[in-house]
Amino acid sequence: MEQYDRVTRIQAEWERERPDLDVSPQGVIGRLHRIGSHLSDRLCVVYRRHGLSEGEFEVLAALRRAGGPCERAPGELARFTMVTTGAMTKRLDRLEEAGLVTRRRAEGDGRGRTVTLTEAGRTLIDQAFTEHMQDERRLLEALTAEEAERLEALLATWLSRIEGT
Template structure:
């Protein structure tokens, strides 16, 4: 009779209520650490949003908020492994991009900018610093006398080859909590999100 009275007053039966609590817990923004469940920084922010503005759907923060926060974490990690070589990520990115372009290891500034994974309004100043260090050399484009190309020097090649294993190891360290299959799924989802919002970042043919 007590169960019937509770149901009549709008309360769910005990088993059903327990199921709902489990479903809510499963959807909460938490991270498994060993046997503990810890709520991360973004999760706490989402909880505050839901408390203060329940009229808004703030679920997008579960992904976007973490991407924004992780940008700083990623750059801090990569800069730390490049610091012994005297490089920052943006400087390294230019050298690595020229290195993987293949022989003759040169690109036009516009092509270099389009290939870099970051947006730099100060690419000219960045190239100037790298040129002063002897890592790159700017010269007239042999295919177009009016254009300029940026070429990796022998010194820049050595620096790129020294830095690239450090960078690759740092990336794997950042993903150490995922199995290979999970990394692949995450990569596919991020690619879909990236191309869906910025088609110009998709296939080159597009």
């Protein structure tokens, strides 16, 4: 059974205007793009409720996942969150100003820095992440457990092939 949605309409218009092109990839890519946009909009509500941008949430989450003293080097954080070191510096400036992280010289490396999650930062990310997971669970309720499992497997396969891992 084919679903009729905005992407289906766009594909039909392109098929009418450019019958020489195969527009079938839009069925997957267009829908993923729209779903991604919806997900981002919904998930950012949680971040904003905790006074964070999406990028700041990602930094705090990466620090929290580090375990132990919850610290990482700025370059490592940039790789985890896929931003430039310049963008990371701006995020860290805002988080440090808010008292959520501290920066210090790395032990044994006078040029290196270490970013550490403060107690306030840990409390905030734990609260925000709990709410974030509740929101993700609500979003997945649109699918059956079996559908979500199949989708996860397909997306994992596709992503690993695209990223070459």
